[in-house]
Amino acid sequence: MTAAPAVRLLRGHLRGRGRALRRLAAWSAVEGLPPFASGLLLARAIDDGFLPGRPATGLAWLAALAALQALGALGTRRIYPWLAETVEPLRDSLVGAVVAGAVHRTIDRAGDPLAAGAGAGVSQVTEQAEAVRALLGTALRNMRQMLAAGIAAMLGLALLAPLPALVVGGSVALALAVFAGALGVQVRRYRVVVRHAERIGETAAVIVQGVRDVVACAAEPRAARTVGAAVDAQAEALRSFARSRLVRIPVLVLGVHLPLLALLALAPRLVEQDGLTTGQVAGAVGYLVTGLRPAIVLLVDAGGTLLLSLVVVLGRLAEVCAEPAATPGAAARLDVTSYGIEAEHVTFAYSPDAEPVLSDLSLHVPEGTHLAVVGPSGTGKSTLANVLTGLAPPQGGRVTLGKVPLADLDQTRLRSAVTLIPQESYVFAGTLRENLVYLRPDATAAEVDEAVHAVGLEETVQRLGGHDARIPPGGGTLSQGERQLVTLARAYLSAAPVTILDEATCHLHPAAEARAETALAERGGTLIVIAHRISSAERAQQVLLLDDPAPLLGTHDSLLADSPLYAELVGHWRT
Known part of the structure; x- marks a missing residue:
């Protein structure tokens, strides 16, 4: 592994911050x-001042050094704002690229039984993006200072x-x-x-995702061995x-150590035979002790770990952020002109043995x-939603949109054609308007107002202070129900x-x-609702009851008459 991909990635994400980098370099100088x-x-203070018996002159040279130290302290103080402007935006930029790359790869891993663990990998890599920000900040703050001191000393x-200097x-x-x-x-x-x-x-x-199957099969020892093997492998690494x-040690x-010992051992010879003054020898020792030594120590200790971590983590992020390699037939991805959905003999399990x-x-x-879509808990309602959107490719059978298999569709077109709103509402930091138009950035103000009115979000908009109100990270004061209304308005506004x-x-009350x-x-x-209440089934044109041994499709009234399970669910919900 070379450092070239890491350098290219870092340079790309630092592009546009040239002004901050130039100011950082200037104040570092x-x-x-x-x-x-x-x-x-120091040499002038000794040779021109203290050795000839002119302490005032020596003190004057030292005062000049003190003045330079004050100027250097000013440089250090002025560095921090430019350091923050350089490093802080890096995290958001990298996380955006990481998530985009990971999503592409998750789609590209269709059919991989280990794809269930991809979310954990994304989480790990997102943490690595935060680590890059911290590592780069530390490198620019500490190593820049010490390495600059080492170069200045030489x-x-x-x-x-x-x-x-030649010997050293x-x-x-x-x-x-x-x-x-x-x-x-x-x-490596x-x-x-x-x-x-x-x-x-x-x-x-x-x-963890298959923990029910692990417990049911009494496979806890095997699961522990599997995770333990991964932990042991990392420990050995x-x-x-x-x-x-x-x-x-040799570095x-x-x-x-060797340059300092050599300079001290050769000091008499340097003074007597090579014409160096006592002040020059003392100044040379000062350069080694106060400039060069801390820089080398930092390089092999903190720098060895810090820069190494930065290169490796950036290299890993470069792999994740890269566009997926083209696969045979990728150029022939199809589009659709109609939007009927068909599932043909679909079988899905979360692992090969489950x-x-x-x-x-x-x-x-x-x-x-x-x-x-209704059914008892655990019958696969949410799994069906993921299968119909292509997020969970089936191991058997196929799903088509407009008669075209989802695997053959252009993925960008598929994501714009099908909108999935999960139970956990995603509301990001930004304005309310930015949250609403996320799936349709070109929406007009009138269209946004229409969506807000349609799903019943007006009260929330008024409480927040309008569409331009900012939502902090985590959603701020928005309740779970309000967050769901925001995502529902987002879906209404989308062109899917x-x-x-x-x-x-x-999280909404029945009327809402x-x-x-x-x-x-x-x-x-087309609207497919994984039902939370029986009222959702009563409003639908068709109802799918997921149940063993075979799913049943019909209207609310026909299922109520023909299916004891559906009648039992209706009674349970109404109770």
């Missing part, structure tokens, strides 16, 4: 003036005492070569650590990475139909000809639920 001048001024040493520079170059030579091994081993951490999350997610960190010897949630299910939903509500009204569902039904297009 100001901050680096004291380390650069410290040895030179430049100052070259001006002060060229011969010792050679030893430091050798130390950096050793460090760079071992960096590739460390990158740390990358394995990161990938094992993701696998732990994905493996655990698959087991961490030990292997720790062994690669032993390279710090510190060559870059810090009992199917849907078994040999066939269903035809003509375009424009209002269908309610198929809308699927997966218990998307469960009736108003929202009626509005979506009268809007036109």
Whole structure:
């Protein structure tokens, strides 16, 4: 693994922040003036002041150094606003790219039985995006300062005492070569650590989602061994990475200890035979102790881990953010001109060994139909919603939209044609208007008002203070019911000809639920409602009852007359 993808990703997400980076570099140069001048001024203070018996002159040179220190402190203070402007927007930018890339890959992994763990992988990678922001901030704040001090010290040493600078520079170059030579091994081993951490999350997610099957099959020991194996693999990867960190010992010897010992040992010869003054030797020692030594130590300790983590995590994010590789036939993805939905002998299970949630299910939903799906808990209602939208590809059979299999459809077209509103309402930080027009950014103000009125959101809009009211992260004061109304208005406003509500009204009282569902039904297009109350089934044109051994499709009245289970559900709901 090379650092090139990481560098390209970082450069792409920092594009547009050139002004902040230029200011950061300029104030870093100001901050680096004291380390650069410290040895030179110390030498003048000793040679021109204290050794000849002119303490006032020596103090004057030291006062000049103090003034530079004050200027450097000003540079440090002015760095932080530009540092924040450079780093803080990076997280949102990366998370957006990560989620987009992960969604594309989830769609691309259709039929993969391990796709159930993809959400955990997305969570892990989103955490990595936050880690990049923190790592880059730390690198720019601490390592920039110390490495700038090290470079300034070497430049100052070259001006002060060229011969010792040549010797020290050679030893430091050798130390950096050793460090760079071992960096590739460390990158590869740390990358394995990161990938094992993701696998732990994905493996655990698959087991948690299938926990009922695990318990039913008495497979707890096997599940524990599966997760334990992933944990043990990461532990071994961490030990292997720790062994690669032993390279710090020769780097510190060559870059810090050997140059300092050599300079101290050769000091008499440098003064007596090579014409260096006592002040120059002292200044050279000062450069090594106060500038070069902290920079090398930081490089192999914090820098070795920090920069390594940054390169590896950025490289991993670059993989996730990349566009999925084109698959054979991808260019031939089809479009649709009609929107009838058909499920043909569909079978779906959450793992190869699990009992199917849907078994040999066939269903035809003509375009424009209002269908309610009912059934006892655990019969696969929400699973059916995911299958009909292509989010959970079946292991057997197929689902078509307008006679075209979902797998053959252009995925962008599919997502714009079918809107799924889940039970957990997603309301993001931004204005209320931005939340409402999320699925249709070109909606006019009149169309937004129509959607708000249709689903009964006016009271919430008035309480918040209008469409331009800002919603904080987490939804702020919006209740669960209000959040569902926001997502229902969003669905009403979208241009999707198929809308699927997966218990998307469960936090609304019956009258509000009736108003929202009626509005979506009268809007036109196909409406499929995973029913939360029997009233949803009573309003629908068709009702699908999911039940073993075979699902039943009919009207509310026909099912009430022909199905004891449906009659029992109706009585239970009304009670």
